[in-house]
Amino acid sequence: QVQLVESGGGLAQAGGSLRLSCAVSGSTSSVYNMGWFRQAPGKERDFVGCTVWSDGRTYYADSVKGRFTVSFDNAQNTAYLELNNLKPEDTAVYYCAAARRLWSDYWRAGRYDYWGQGTQVSVSS
Numbered sequence: 001q002v003q004l005v006e007s008g009g010g011l012a013q014a015g016g017s018l019r020l021s022c023a024v025s026g027s028t029s030s031v032y033n034m035g036w037f038r039q040a041p042g043k044e045r046d047f048v049g050c051t052v053w054s055d056g057r058t059y060y061a062d063s064v065k066g067r068f069t070v071s072f073d074n075a076q077n078t079a080y081l082e083l084n085n086l087k088p089e090d091t092a093v094y095y096c097a098a099a100r101r102l103w104s105d106y107w108r109a110g111r112y113d114y115w116g117q118g119t120q121v122s123v124s125s
Contacts, residue, residue, distance in 0.1 A: 009119030021059030
């Protein structure tokens with residue numbers, strides 16, 4: 001019903017920047033909230049940030065607030081995650097996700113209905 005395809009991951013130096021993209025296709029009208037999560041090897045999948053496409057509201061994890069920016073381009077049906085001032089601890093596989101509504105506990109992965117395939121971000125010191 002909804003397909004998410006991610007791109008833009010790669011290797012960056014500490015202090016550098018990357019921009020991840022998530023192309024949305026299928027029943028795009030059913031997507032209300034676009035989220036981003038990340039998972040390091042041996043670790044649980046953690047919330048990064050999300051954006052409500054209808055009004056542009058954004059929410060962030062404390063660990064990335066002020067460094068990362070989430071956005072959604074309705075014309076291109078693409079979600080973006082800007083990663084700035086990268087740190088080695090940001091190294092992880094990053095996933096975009098789509099939800100059919102905005103839950104009060106938007107940081108829980110179980111609240112999202114569709115997931116991208118993930119893209120690797122590696123940050124060297």
